[in-house]
Amino acid sequence: MEPTLKLWTMVVVVGALNYLSRLSFIAFFARREMPPLLERALKFVPAAMLTAVIVPMIATPSLAPSGDAMPRIAAAVVAGAIAWRLRSDVATIAGGMLALWALKALL
Amino acid sequence: MRNFIRDPDFRAGFAEMLPINVGLTPFGLVCGLGAAAAGASFLGALGMSGIIFSGAAQVLAIELLAAHAPLAVIVLTCFVAGLRFLMYSAAMAPYLRTLSPRWQHALAFLLTDQAFASSVRRFDAGADPRAGAMHFLGAGFALWAWWQVTNAVGYFTGNLIPASWSLDFAVPLCFIGLLVPALRSSPALAASLTAGVAVMALAWLPMRLNLIVAALLGIAAGTAADFARGAWNRR
Numbered sequence: 001m002e003p004t005l006k007l008w009t010m011v012v013v014v015g016a017l018n019y020l021s022r023l024s025f026i027a028f029f030a031r032r033e034m035p036p037l038l039e040r041a042l043k044f045v046p047a048a049m050l051t052a053v054i055v056p057m058i059a060t061p062s063l064a065p066s067g068d069a070m071p072r073i074a075a076a077v078v079a080g081a082i083a084w085r086l087r088s089d090v091a092t093i094a095g096g097m098l099a100l101w102a103l104k105a106l107l
Numbered sequence: 108m109r110n111f112i113r114d115p116d117f118r119a120g121f122a123e124m125l126p127i128n129v130g131l132t133p134f135g136l137v138c139g140l141g142a143a144a145a146g147a148s149f150l151g152a153l154g155m156s157g158i159i160f161s162g163a164a165q166v167l168a169i170e171l172l173a174a175h176a177p178l179a180v181i182v183l184t185c186f187v188a189g190l191r192f193l194m195y196s197a198a199m200a201p202y203l204r205t206l207s208p209r210w211q212h213a214l215a216f217l218l219t220d221q222a223f224a225s226s227v228r229r230f231d232a233g234a235d236p237r238a239g240a241m242h243f244l245g246a247g248f249a250l251w252a253w254w255q256v257t258n259a260v261g262y263f264t265g266n267l268i269p270a271s272w273s274l275d276f277a278v279p280l281c282f283i284g285l286l287v288p289a290l291r292s293s294p295a296l297a298a299s300l301t302a303g304v305a306v307m308a309l310a311w312l313p314m315r316l317n318l319i320v321a322a323l324l325g326i327a328a329g330t331a332a333d334f335a336r337g338a339w340n341r342r
């Protein structure tokens with residue numbers, strides 16, 4: 001498929017599907033009782049999805065040289081600890097980046 | 108527009124997102140530079156940030172576009188990544204039930220991880236659904252506008268940022284900030300561990316299909332653990 005057409009088809013289709021996911025229960029299913037199994041399963045979507053996205057980004061990054069997996073894993077653990085203790089996104093990101101730079105300078 | 112800018116709840120939501128926008132800045136830059144590297148036009152990059160408006164979906168789409176994955180795989184992966192919006196939508200729905208469809212559609216478009224996290228607290232605190240909706244609109248607008256700016260800047264200046272800064276690492280860090288508070292229960296921990304192990308064990312699957320399979324296995328594991336815990340507590 002021609003690249004420009006492929007990109008815009010993707011933007012429109014993914015955009016529409018994301019929008020329908022966002023709108024789903026707010027507009028369509030608002031007056032209906034949610035099936036109990038679905039309600040139970042939905043609770044675990046963020047934990048499962050985010051982990052599946054994060055782990056490869058840290059362990060096998062496609063944008064960075066593959067040699068520095070160890071400092072990335074260690075820095076991610078530091079960031080996780082900061083997120084657990086402080087519950088602050090800015091502190092998590094800043095702490096994680098500083099940890100990565102420090103570890104890369106040391107190792 | 109002026110009515111919105113004067114509204115105290117809109118302003119409060121907008122202001123609450125300012126520090127979060129600081130944290131999301133490297134993420135937006137990475138999305139912009141990634142779109143440029145994948146060969147997207149500037150308009151195409153803005154289409155992704157403005158219409159898809161989801162960092163996770165954009166990063167995955169860029170990666171798969173660069174790898175020349177088929178359109179169907181890109182769409183499916185981004186859809187599965189967006190399944191968490193179903194959960195946010197379900198959680199927001201009771202608070203938005205009394206609003207007009209126009210409000211519901213506008214707020215749904217602006218529903219993101221960050222706007223959800225801040226506004227659920229807000230809706231719980233105040234009984235007036237309109238004040239909560241205004242707060243949500245302010246927060247969503249701040250996130251959307253800054254997301255466009257950082258994506259555009261990243262598109263043009265991303266190649267000036269030295270690779271040794273590892274700016275791309277800010278992307279998983281943003282998600283760690285979202286993930287950790289979601290791990291409060293043991294079933295959620297089971298979902299996360301299963302997804303993490305599965306995504307690495309299935310890394311041999313083509314076109315990042317490991318992500319979809321791992322996410323679904325994680326959801327199944329969390330649900331099963333939740334049932335098991337319920338059965339155990341009833342004994």
